[in-house]
Amino acid sequence: MSRRRRRLLGGGDLLAKLFVKYGAAGFLFDKIDPAFRQSGIALQYETSAGITAVDAATDPVGLVLDRSQGVVIGAELAVNGGFDADSNWGKGTGWAIGSGTASSDGTQVGDSDLTASIAPLVSGKFYQAELTVSAYSAGNVAIVFGTQESGDYSANGSISKIFRANGTALIIRADLNFVGSVDALTVREISGNHAYQVTGASRPALTGGPPWYWTVDKAGDDLVVTIPSGGITGTYIQATDWGVATYSVAASAGAFSQVQGGVYLPGTKIYAAMMIDAELSTADKALAVAAFEALGAVDVFGSVTNFGYAWRGCSSLTAFPLLDVSAGTNFGYAWYACSSLTAFPLLDVSAGTNFSDAWRGCSSLTAFPLLDVSAGTNFSDAWRGCPSLTAFPLLDVSAGTNFPNAWFGCSSLTAFPLLDVSAGTNFSVAWYACSSLTAFPLLDVSAGTNFSHAWFGCSSLTTFPASMFNTSTATDFTLAFDGCALSATSVDNILVSIAAAGTSSGTLNITGGTSSAPSATGNTAIDALRSRSWTVTVVGGY
Amino acid sequence: MSGYDYSITLIIPDALRDDANRFFCALGDDLAPLPGRTFSIPLAATKDGEPTHWLCRFNARPSWLKSWKEWQADGIKEPPAGGEWDDYELTKAKVAAVMAGVEIDTRTFKESMAIDERITRLDPGSEALHWKAVAQAKSLTVGA
Numbered sequence: 001m002s003r004r005r006r007r008l009l010g011g012g013d014l015l016a017k018l019f020v021k022y023g024a025a026g027f028l029f030d031k032i033d034p035a036f037r038q039s040g041i042a043l044q045y046e047t048s049a050g051i052t053a054v055d056a057a058t059d060p061v062g063l064v065l066d067r068s069q070g071v072v073i074g075a076e077l078a079v080n081g082g083f084d085a086d087s088n089w090g091k092g093t094g095w096a097i098g099s100g101t102a103s104s105d106g107t108q109v110g111d112s113d114l115t116a117s118i119a120p121l122v123s124g125k126f127y128q129a130e131l132t133v134s135a136y137s138a139g140n141v142a143i144v145f146g147t148q149e150s151g152d153y154s155a156n157g158s159i160s161k162i163f164r165a166n167g168t169a170l171i172i173r174a175d176l177n178f179v180g181s182v183d184a185l186t187v188r189e190i191s192g193n194h195a196y197q198v199t200g201a202s203r204p205a206l207t208g209g210p211p212w213y214w215t216v217d218k219a220g221d222d223l224v225v226t227i228p229s230g231g232i233t234g235t236y237i238q239a240t241d242w243g244v245a246t247y248s249v250a251a252s253a254g255a256f257s258q259v260q261g262g263v264y265l266p267g268t269k270i271y272a273a274m275m276i277d278a279e280l281s282t283a284d285k286a287l288a289v290a291a292f293e294a295l296g297a298v299d300v301f302g303s304v305t306n307f308g309y310a311w312r313g314c315s316s317l318t319a320f321p322l323l324d325v326s327a328g329t330n331f332g333y334a335w336y337a338c339s340s341l342t343a344f345p346l347l348d349v350s351a352g353t354n355f356s357d358a359w360r361g362c363s364s365l366t367a368f369p370l371l372d373v374s375a376g377t378n379f380s381d382a383w384r385g386c387p388s389l390t391a392f393p394l395l396d397v398s399a400g401t402n403f404p405n406a407w408f409g410c411s412s413l414t415a416f417p418l419l420d421v422s423a424g425t426n427f428s429v430a431w432y433a434c435s436s437l438t439a440f441p442l443l444d445v446s447a448g449t450n451f452s453h454a455w456f457g458c459s460s461l462t463t464f465p466a467s468m469f470n471t472s473t474a475t476d477f478t479l480a481f482d483g484c485a486l487s488a489t490s491v492d493n494i495l496v497s498i499a500a501a502g503t504s505s506g507t508l509n510i511t512g513g514t515s516s517a518p519s520a521t522g523n524t525a526i527d528a529l530r531s532r533s534w535t536v537t538v539v540g541g542y
Numbered sequence: 543m544s545g546y547d548y549s550i551t552l553i554i555p556d557a558l559r560d561d562a563n564r565f566f567c568a569l570g571d572d573l574a575p576l577p578g579r580t581f582s583i584p585l586a587a588t589k590d591g592e593p594t595h596w597l598c599r600f601n602a603r604p605s606w607l608k609s610w611k612e613w614q615a616d617g618i619k620e621p622p623a624g625g626e627w628d629d630y631e632l633t634k635a636k637v638a639a640v641m642a643g644v645e646i647d648t649r650t651f652k653e654s655m656a657i658d659e660r661i662t663r664l665d666p667g668s669e670a671l672h673w674k675a676v677a678q679a680k681s682l683t684v685g686a
Contacts (some may be wrong), residue, residue, distance in 0.1 A: 219670070
């Protein structure tokens with residue numbers, strides 16, 4: 001780091017200072033060491049309710065306090081928490097307020113509550129509560145936040161708890177045997193965009209250290225941040241055991257799965273994460289990445305071979321970084337449902353063989369780069385549901401054998417390039433509902449065996465070339481051209497070509513939509529096909 | 543607090559999933575709105591298949607395992623999270639069916655490490671190997 005940069009950010013807690021520098025909201029989870037305290041407060045707790053701090057490896061992590069703005073402790077919410085007057089509290093059996101304390105004399109016949117008259121809590125918000133126990137002689141006392149208890153206390157001393165309220169009530173509860181006094185109750189909100197997980201089986205586990213990190217089992221482990229109203233538009237940086245990745249993000253208000261859906265994550269360990277409501281400068285991104293790498297997130301993206309599902313469902317990402325994925329062979333579902341990406345970088349995916357569902361559901365992609373997918377064999381569903389693509393590049397898909405659903409629903413494609421799909425065998429549903437295509441090129445589909453529903457719903461497709469299937473052994477053209485707008489010549493081209501292949505016992509439907517009936521030329525081809533046990537249906541009913 | 547020495551994988555048939563999720567709410571282990579979402583991983587015979595089972599995995603203390611064994615042996619009278627079974631839209635019969643239907647696989651982390659020799663220290667990275675091994679043993683994979 002240059003001396004100038006260090007001066008600008010003041011060194012030290014660099015990541016937190018970025019939020020100050022940009023005057024931006026967001027979240028920051030970068031202190032995974034369970035011994036770390038900020039303003040004396042532990043940052044990680046076993047459950048979403050708070051209460052018990054995480055302090056050892058294998059502990060589940062159910063709540064992590066956001067420190068993007070520091071640990072921000074709000075105003076005092078307990079009214080008469082010092083018990084200076086006999087007011088503001090509803091007293092159950094055995095409780096009395098006097099001499100600056102609230103005391104329980106043990107005459108209660110079960111749990112007995114001291115209840116704040118004005119319920120100060122808001123369900124779902126996070127608080128710090130402190131209470132002093134004195135003159136203790138028997139039993140247990142607890143603080144109740146909404147309906148959940150802090151745990152039992154049975155000695156003189158101070159209690160300090162962080163908790164997430166599940167109701168509005170604030171109660172001090174004596175059990176049947178408690179005899180003692182309480183005093184100096186304080187309750188203050190800890191504001192911030194904290195991460196939590198309410199489901200016990202879905203909590204990451206603390207691991208390490210050092211370095212310390214959270215492990216996700218990819219069986220639902222997930223921390224959720226509630227993005228505040230207005231959302232966050234800016235930069236998201238995630239440090240995992242694959243390295244540090246910096247994304248542009250537009251996160252809407254509401255739940256944001258900080259661990260990306262619980263099952264999908266680029267890696268299995270999380271070292272840190274931050275989101276800031278500002279687009280960081282290139283220099284500041286570099287500083288943040290360096291800080292994250294210092295936490296143990298060493299960049300090994302370049303050696304990862306299996307990127308399957310890595311960014312699946314990352315619907316808030318608006319830009320994807322130029323990561324080194326050059327060793328990747330499996331990109332199945334890698335960017336599935338990254339529905340806010342409008343562009344895709346020129347990643348080196350040249351080693352990739354499996355691109356099944358890779359960009360499926362990237363519904364905002366308007367263009368696709370000329371990636372080297374020349375080693376790819378499986379393109380099943382690869383660009384399915386990319387309705388914003390207006391053009392498709394001349395990718396080298398010559399090794400591809402599997403193209404079912406590949407361009408399904410690419411409804412804005414007005415033309416299709418002359419791809420080398422000569423090794424392709426399965427083209428079922430491949431161009432289904434490509435409703436803006438008006439003409440189709442003379443692709444080499446001679447190895448294709450399955451064209452079921454291939455051009456179904458291509459409602460603008462008027463022109464289809466001749467000789468497309470002359471050497472094809474395919475017999476499954478079920479509903480292949482249903483719902484198209486084929487001219488009579490195009491219909492003839494299809495019929496004559498399939499008839500020329502000399503195959504038997506197939507199915508071909510050129511029906512629905514606004515397609516024309518075949519001419520006499522086409523009808524002759526139909527006769528030839530039917531003589532070889534084909535089932536052929538066409539517009540006009542011939 | 544330390545002591546989460548066990549990796550627990552639970553599998554429940556699809557027909558019992560809803561009740562099983564409610565049961566974990568009643569245990570206090572899931573604070574999500576009913577019916578809860580403890581069993582969140584669909585398992586099927588094939589990748590695209592309809593789920594026949596659902597899975598969850600978590601770390602647990604010995605005390606959790608002890609309670610589970612007691613519940614299996616003796617039944618469970620009241621919801622540990624408080625209230626009545628009705629509050630969770632459960633009955634004693636449904637709870638008994640869940641307890642009978644859950645398949646539990648328990649491993650210490652030391653045992654999990656033995657699944658893969660690349661794991662050289664106590665590392666819950668072995669957790670994923672644990673549940674995947676359990677699913678694989680039943681010839682199930684993560685479904686649609």
